[in-house]
Amino acid sequence: MVSIEEALRIIEDQKIDLESELKPLEEALGYALATNTAAPFDVPEFDNSAMDGYALCGLYQEYQLVGEVAAGDSNDISLKDGEAVRIFTGARVPKEATAVMMQEKTSVKENTLFLDEMPKAGQNIRKKGGQLIQGREVFEQGHILNPPSLALMGSLGMEKLEVVSKPTINIISTGNELVKPGQPKTEGQIYESNSYAISGALQQFGFQHHKKTQIKDDFEATKAGIKTALDSCDVLIISGGISVGDYDFVKQSLEENGVNELFYKVFQKPGKPLYFGRKENQFVFALPGNPASSLTCFYVYVLQLLQRLSGYENVGLTTYQFPIKHAYKNTFGRPSFLKAAVIDGQVEVLDGQGSSMIQSMAKGNALAFVDDGEALNEGDLVRCKLIS
Numbered sequence: 170m171v172s173i174e175e176a177l178r179i180i181e182d183q184k185i186d187l188e189s190e191l192k193p194l195e196e197a198l199g200y201a202l203a204t205n206t207a208a209p210f211d212v213p214e215f216d217n218s219a220m221d222g223y224a225l226c227g228l229y230q231e232y233q234l235v236g237e238v239a240a241g242d243s244n245d246i247s248l249k250d251g252e253a254v255r256i257f258t259g260a261r262v263p264k265e266a267t268a269v270m271m272q273e274k275t276s277v278k279e280n281t282l283f284l285d286e287m288p289k290a291g292q293n294i295r296k297k298g299g300q301l302i303q304g305r306e307v308f309e310q311g312h313i314l315n316p317p318s319l320a321l322m323g324s325l326g327m328e329k330l331e332v333v334s335k336p337t338i339n340i341i342s343t344g345n346e347l348v349k350p351g352q353p354k355t356e357g358q359i360y361e362s363n364s365y366a367i368s369g370a371l372q373q374f375g376f377q378h379h380k381k382t383q384i385k386d387d388f389e390a391t392k393a394g395i396k397t398a399l400d401s402c403d404v405l406i407i408s409g410g411i412s413v414g415d416y417d418f419v420k421q422s423l424e425e426n427g428v429n430e431l432f433y434k435v436f437q438k439p440g441k442p443l444y445f446g447r448k449e450n451q452f453v454f455a456l457p458g459n460p461a462s463s464l465t466c467f468y469v470y471v472l473q474l475l476q477r478l479s480g481y482e483n484v485g486l487t488t489y490q491f492p493i494k495h496a497y498k499n500t501f502g503r504p505s506f507l508k509a510a511v512i513d514g515q516v517e518v519l520d521g522q523g524s525s526m527i528q529s530m531a532k533g534n535a536l537a538f539v540d541d542g543e544a545l546n547e548g549d550l551v552r553c554k555l556i557s
C-alpha cells in the first residue's frame with residue numbers, strides 16, 4: 170500500500186516519449202504545441218482603423234473629404250494635409266493619416282467634414298505590429314491551444330499545427346452483475362455505469378475513448394479481454410475486479426499479459442484498491458469498481474497521466490482552498506477525497522460519502538481533501554479540486 174503522495178510521484182516519475190502530428194485548426198483545441206511558433210508577419214500587417222468614421226490628415230476640426238476605404242480594400246488613397254477619407258473598422262488607413270475620428274463625433278456638409286472635438290494624433294489607429302512582430306515568438310512548445318490561441322494561429326494563416334499526439338484510450342468494465350442500460354436485467358444484476366462516468370470525464374478534458382468493452386468475472390475472459398484491449402491503446406482504464414474477492418481477476422490477468430505493477434492499493438478513501446501498471450510504453454489503471462471510487466481515482470490520478478502523455482506541463486486538477494461551511498471530522502480511518510459542493514466561496518461536505526454513492530458526487534462539484542482524523546472547524550480552509 171502506498172500513500173497518495175507516493176502514488177502521485179510514481180505517476181509523475183514515469184519516463185514518457187511524446188509523439189507529434191499535424192492537426193487542422195478545427196481539431197486542435199486542447200492539444201499542446203509540439204514546436205515553438207514564431208510570427209510569419211506582423212499583426213496587424215498594416216495600420217488599420219479601430220472605428221467606422223474618417224481617417225484624417227493633420228489635426229484640425231474641418232477637412233475636405235476625398236474618398237472612401239472599406240475593410241479589405243487594397244487601393245491606396247494618398248491624403249494631403251487637411252484632407253480626410255471615409256473609413257470603416259479594419260480598413261487599411263492611408264499612410265499619411267494622423268488619426269481616425271469615430272463617425273458619431275462628426276457631421277458632413279457637402280464635401281466638408283466637421284469634427285465635434287479636436288482629434289489626437291494616432292487616435293483609433295491600430296498600428297502595424299501592435300500585437301505581434303514578425304519573427305518573434307508567439308507560443309512556446311507545450312502551449313495548450315485554447316480558443317483564442319486557435320484564433321491567433323488562424324490569423325497567422327496557419328491551417329495545420331504540429332501538436333503533441335494524445336494517447337489512445339481503451340476502457341474495460343468488469344463484472345458478471347453488469348447489464349447495459351436499456352437491456353432487461355434480472356434480480357442481482359445492476360446497470361453498468363462506470364464506463365459512462367469515465368468516458369464523460371475523458372470528454373470533459375478533451376480526450377475520448379477508442380474502444381469500450383465489458384468482461385465477465387472469469388479469469389480466461391479477463392485475460393483475453395485485456396490482451397485485446399492492449400493491442401489498440403496507449404492507456405487502458407479498467408473498472409472493477411481489482412480487489413481481493415474470489416472473482417477479482419484483473420490484477421492476475423494484467424500480470425499474465427506482461428504488465429508490470431507500479432503500485433497497488435493507495436491509503437485513501439475512496440479508491441483504496443487502485444492499481445497502476447506499465448508494459449513498455451503502455452499504461453494501465455485498474456480502478457476500484459465502486460462508482461464514486463472509480464471516478465475519484467480518474468480525477469486524482471488518471472487525468473494527470475493522460476495530460477502528461479499529451480505534453481501538458483501543468484497536469485491534474487488545480488487545488489484551491491475554500492473555507493468549510495460547517496465543522497467536519499474525518500473518521501473514515503484514511504485520508505479522504507470527499508464529495509463536496511463549493512458554493513459562493515464556501516465548501517460543504519455532502520451527505521452520502523459511501524464509495525458506491527454516485528448521486529452526491531453528481532450533485533456536488535468538488536472533491537474536498539480531509540486528512541485521516543483531521544477535525545475542521547467552521548471557516549477552516551479545505552483543499553478542494555473542482556470537478557465540474
Ligand SMILES: Nc1nc2c(c(=O)[nH]1)N[C@H]1C(S)=C(S)[C@@H](COP(=O)(O)OP(=O)(O)OC[C@H]3O[C@@H](n4cnc5c(N)ncnc54)[C@H](O)[C@@H]3O)O[C@H]1N2
Nearest residue numbers: 342344361362363364409410411412417441457458459462
Ligand atoms: N475483503 C475486502 N473487500 C473489499 C475491499 C477490501 O479491502 N477487502 N475493498 C473494498 C473497496 S475499498 C472497494 S473500492 C471495492 C473495489 O472492488 P473491485 O474493484 O474489485 O470492484 P468490484 O468488486 O468489481 O465492484 C465493486 C462494486 O462496484 C460495482 N461496480 C463495479 N463495476 C461497475 C460498473 N461498471 N458500473 C456500476 N457499478 C459497478 C459492483 O457492482 C460492486 O458493488 O472492494 C471492496 N471490497
Ligand code: MOO
Nearest residue numbers: 439440441462524
Ligand atoms: O476504497 Mo473503497 O473505494 O472505499 O470503496
